[in-house]
Amino acid sequence: MAANTGTVVELVGSNEQTILPEWVDLQKKAGSLQTGRISEGELLSQSREFLHLLRDGLARGGTDASNPAYGPAKQLLADISRSRALQGFSPGETATFIFSLKQPLFNTLNRNTALSPAQASELTWSVTLLLDELGIFTLEVFQKSREEVIVRQQREIAELSTPVVKLWDGVLALPLIGTLDSQRTQVVMENLLQTIVETEAQIAIIDITGVPTVDTLTAQHLLKTVAAARLMGADCIISGIRPQIAQTMVHLGVELNVVSKATLADAFAVALDRTGRAVIKLRKTAAGSDKNLKPVEKGL
Amino acid sequence: MDRIPILKFGNALLVTIQVDMHDRLATALEEDLTSKIVEHNAKGVLIDISALEIVDSFIGRMLDNIAAVSRILDADTVVVGMRPAVAITLVELGLSLTGVKTALNVERGMELIKARLRTSDTDEEDDVEE
CATH class of the missing domain: 1.10.490.10 (Globins)
Known part of the structure; x- marks a missing residue:
């Protein structure tokens, strides 16, 4: 050999x-x-x-x-x-x-x-x-x-897709992108709670425009996050539920017992209202130049 | 056996938990608080748990119980200063303390209780200092 x-x-x-x-x-x-x-x-x-x-x-x-x-x-x-x-x-x-x-x-x-x-x-x-x-x-x-x-x-991806943004004093936004599994929910929750402590936020808006599907498990994860934020003294608003997702959720019998709004803008208006603020128009401007400055209507 | 002090301010009671809770301490607190609410005719109970690092299901249930008892005795319970890790633990344990009001810190909690005192002030002739 x-x-x-x-x-x-x-x-x-x-x-x-x-x-x-x-x-x-x-x-x-x-x-x-x-x-x-x-x-x-x-x-x-x-x-x-x-x-x-x-x-x-x-x-x-x-x-x-x-x-x-x-x-x-x-x-x-x-x-x-x-x-x-x-x-x-x-x-x-x-x-x-x-x-x-x-x-x-x-x-x-x-x-x-x-x-x-x-x-x-x-x-x-x-x-x-x-x-x-x-x-x-x-x-x-x-x-x-x-x-x-x-x-x-x-x-x-997990790190990139879970930012917590401060929209205003005491108002946080949490734009979620991608599927919510239990591991990511954990990261999201920790980020959110930490930011609530740091910014002394009273309201957190969870925007799920970027979440492709919401099944019973995802809903449970969302509710957990909402419950944890509530324990820290912050209210949550869920926004950006797309029409198809809303339908799916109803068909599945998923219930989110949380304030939910169709768009982030609506949710932000509610948040401002709750913190005693409103966005007002200061003067008349050329049409369409500042659409987002229209006054917040009462009773939104 | 040591007990957790309960302070009175106006029509509200203030409890600051500074030590690690063991079960007997928790039960004692529940009893003390119940009798103090009646004794002082308190309308609000503020529990500060910012120093509490470990919360188990027993303590979680105690908080829920205190809230339920206070509600029967016409007092609002506000739990303040919960740490993020504690909040996550409680949620994972399935205890979301739905009957309890929460606030980020003592200051915010006071505001909640003051708001409650103000509304009850208009109904009753109880005098409350500002």
Whole structure:
């Protein structure tokens, strides 16, 4: 076995000049360069470096991919796989990098006439096992990197989509965008309560214009938020329930026992009224120039 | 056994909970408060829980009970200064204290009680200092 791997090491070492171009050609044929995410030079240098590390691994660790001698080669694979995952390569494209090495290696083995057929097939088998294992490793890293990206994006979305805005002294707005699950409700609730403490707000307007669907669970989450705000001494108004959502809610039998208004503007008017304020028009202006300054009617 | 002091101002009672509540203390407070409401003919009860960091279901129910008892005795209960974490805990426990009035801080709570005293002032001939 040692002698066999020695042969492979020798073959890989002495035939680098034929293996490398063949390998890169195959990768190009498989479309690695078509997407334009990686340059030919980059591909060539990655391939060359991996081939060197693979040779070192073969020399010191045989064809057992779990041998620590393959550490550097695996590290390189992990780096390549991770960067490709971030660049948006598909799993297939990423796996091609390692699997397309098979053919050049086998060609080299076949060209070597010094090997008996039995030896050649044995070597082919062990090299196949090695490359398969490295390929699986590549895909695992790829998958993990993609999952990391997704987790990061989820976190960013959660942070971005839960702002608490101060509309006026004592009036807060909470424009919700996206689906409300229990995890996000928690974030929303914490943000809202913290801001209520900081701004001494009396009224919070929860605007759900950006919430695509309201089912019983979402409604429950909304009610929880409203209840928590009430415990802190702030009243909540829900605004921005779209017609279809209102219909769905009625059909589902969801009840929101909270003051609700169709638009944020209406809710704001109520909030001003409750805090003893009103928006008035100071003078007549050109039509339409300041629509939002029309006086608040009594009894809204 | 120590007890939580109940202060009287005008027609209202003020309770500031400064220590961690244990169950017996809570029961004692409930009893004391009930008798004080009758004794002073109080129309409002202000409970400040801003120093309370941990609230369990028992304390939550105690607050609800106090509110219910006060309502029977014609007094409004206002709970003030609840911390965000406490509010979230209570909601998760399913205790939204619907019978209790709430306010952000003592100042706001006082305003609520004063408003109540003012309205009851017009009905009854009780004299209340401003």
